[in-house]
Amino acid sequence: QLQLQESGPGLVKPSETLSLTCTVSxxxxxxxxxxxxxxxxPPGKGLEWIGSIYxxxxxxxxxxxxxxxxxxVDTSKNQFSLKLSSVTAADTAVYYCARLSGIAVAGxxxxxxGQGTLVTVSS
Amino acid sequence: EIVLTQxxxxxxxxxxxxxxxxxxxxxxxxxxxxxxxxQKPGQAPRLLIYGASSRATGIPDRFxxxxxxxxxxxxxxxxxxEDFAVxxxxxxxxxxxxxxxxxxxxxxx
Numbered sequence: 001q002l003q004l005q006e007s008g009p010g011l012v013k014p015s016e017t018l019s020l021t022c023t024v025s026x027x028x029x030x031x032x033x034x035x036x037x038x039x040x041x042p043p044g045k046g047l048e049w050i051g052s053i054y055x056x057x058x059x060x061x062x063x064x065x066x067x068x069x070x071x072x073v074d075t076s077k078n079q080f081s082l083k084l085s086s087v088t089a090a091d092t093a094v095y096y097c098a099r100l101s102g103i104a105v106a107g108x109x110x111x112x113x114g115q116g117t118l119v120t121v122s123s
Numbered sequence: 124e125i126v127l128t129q130x131x132x133x134x135x136x137x138x139x140x141x142x143x144x145x146x147x148x149x150x151x152x153x154x155x156x157x158x159x160x161x162q163k164p165g166q167a168p169r170l171l172i173y174g175a176s177s178r179a180t181g182i183p184d185r186f187x188x189x190x191x192x193x194x195x196x197x198x199x200x201x202x203x204x205e206d207f208a209v210x211x212x213x214x215x216x217x218x219x220x221x222x223x224x225x226x227x228x229x230x231x232x
Contacts, residue, residue, distance in 0.1 A: 037221075039221075046211065046223055046224070046225050046226055047168065047211060047213075047223040048223070049219060049220065049221035049222065049223070052220070052221075060220055062219040062220075063218055063219055064219070096167055096168075100221075101173075102155075102156070102173075102215065104156070104215060104220075105220070106215075106220040106221065107215075107221075108155075108156050108158075108173075108215035108221070109158045109170060109173045109213070109215070110158075110160070110168065110170060110213075111170050111173075111179065113167035113168060113169075114167065115166075115167055116167050
C-alpha cells in the first residue's frame, strides 16, 4: 500500500524559508505514470495546489506562488521536497503531499495523500 | 483561471437521506478532469470520484458523480453516519493546472 509522509519544521519565522520533505513508501517515485504534488490548506479554509513534479525533475507551479516555490525530487531516497521562501503569516497552513495520477502534465487527480503537517509562520 | 463554485455551502440532512452537491465551473471543464474529494476533520482529503463519474478504489456505490461542461454533481444516495464531512470538487486545466472548489459541508440535521 502506497504511503506518503510529510516531515519538516512546524514553526517558521516570517521572511524565512519553509522546507518540507515527502517520503514515499510502498511504491516508486520513479514511476512514469504519476506526478507528485504539494497542496496546502490554511486553518478552516479550502485547498490550494502549490505545484507538481515528475520523477525526471519537470516542475509545474501555481502562478500565485511561483516566484517563491521550488519543488525538487530525490529518486534515490524516494522523496520529493518543497521550499517556500519569504513566508508570511498567510502561509500558515496544513501542507499535504500527494500522488497525482492522470495522463496530463502536472497530474490531474490526487489519489494518495499524506496525513498533512501543520506549518505555522510566527516569530 | 477556471473558478469552481460549490453549492450549497452547507447541507443539513439526516442519515438515510439523499445528498445532492453541485459544482459549477466558470469555463467548460473536460469531464476527464473533474474530481470529488471527501475530507473529515483532521484528515487528508480522500478521492471519491475522478473523471466526473468514476468511483475511486474502495468507494461505496452510494457515491456517484455526473455532469459535463460547467455543471457537475456529486450524489450520495443514502447518507451513512460516516458520510458527514466536507466535499470538494477539483478540476485540472490551464494555469493554474489544478484548482479546488470552496467545499460543501454535509452535516447532521
